[in-house]
Amino acid sequence: MARKRKKRTKGGASWMETYSDMVTLLLTFFIMLYAMSTIDAQKYAMIVEAFAKGKEVIVEENMSESETGESEPIEIIESSDEEIDQLYIMLKEYIVENNLSESVEISKSEEYVFIRFSDDITFGGYSNKLNKSGGDILDVLAKGLGLVEDYIEEVIIAGHTAEVEKDKTKIDRKLSTDRANAVLEYxxxxxxxSPAKYLAIGYGLYSPIADNSTSEGRAKNRRVEIYISRKGYPISYTNMIxxxxNDSNNSKNQENNIDYQSNNVID
Structure with missing residues (x-):
């Protein structure tokens, strides 16, 4: 009796099913990637603009469109604690680039930016006319003020002179006031x-920061100081100055510091 031959199973279509499943999965994967990478054009433009202006952007986690079909707004919050630092950085760079560290001092804190100009860079002799070097650095200051106006509470300009024993002209108070006003007007x-944010004060010779008995000390006492307070810090400007x-002097040279408030002046 002849043996029956086994029928060969045909498996030709099996690889096609596997291939089609793989293609379907890949297509689904790429569609998912595309959907994840798609962002609303308006939201993207707002984010780009915010970063270009140096603002902090806070975007809500739910980025989907509302039931009305309109995109949810993105909240853009300006960072107020660093904006005024632009002014400080701009002046600091100018001082370093022009080797003015001996003539111009600048410091800052959370509440203020403080600048001290020595007499040699702003005025000469008994004049209340600005030197060119003084005008140049005030131009930089003005540019910085314009950039951060919204974050400035006030700008106080203080003029100071030095006590000279042989000088009996008694012009110190007026000269210091005139110099402060000259800077203010410039x-x-x-x-x-806003002009309302400016204030000029003339202290005369009654607010020394160094010993008037030496030429070096008198040179330090002849100065113009500018105190720029941050928005939200409306404090007593006189006490703060x-x-x-005093804090500036203590940090630099504690031994030679003269108390700003308790100094006695003898004509």
Missing amino acids: LEGKNVI KNVI
Whole structure:
């Protein structure tokens, strides 16, 4: 009796099923990637603009469109604690680039930016006319003020002179006031911030930061100081200036510091 031959099973279509499943999965995967990478054009433009202006952007986790079909707004919050630092950085770079560290001092804190100009860079002799070097650095200051006006509470300009024993002209108070006003008027003429934010004070020779008995000390006492307070810090400007001056002196040379508030002057 002849043996029956086994029928061969045909498996030709099996690889086609596997291949089609793989293609379907790949297509699904790429569609998912595309959907994840797609962002609303308006939201993208707002984010780009915010970063270009140096603002902090806070985007809600739910980025989907509302039931009305309109995109949910993105909240853009300006960072107020660093904006005024632009002014400080701009002036600091100018001082370093022009080797003015001996003539211009600048410091900052959470509440203020403080600048001290020595007499040689701003005025000469008994003049209240700005030197060219003084005008140049005030131009930089004015530019910085314009950039951060919204974050400035006030700009106080203080003029100071030195006590000279042989000088009996008694012009110190007026000269210090005139110099402070000269700086104020120069900055105000730039029209960069509201004039209401400026204030000029003339201390005369009654606020020394060094010993008037030496020429070096008198040179330090002849100065113009500018105190720029941050928005939201409406404090007593006179007390703050005195504290800033004393703190600055204490940090630099504690031994030679003269108390700004308790100094007695003898004509």
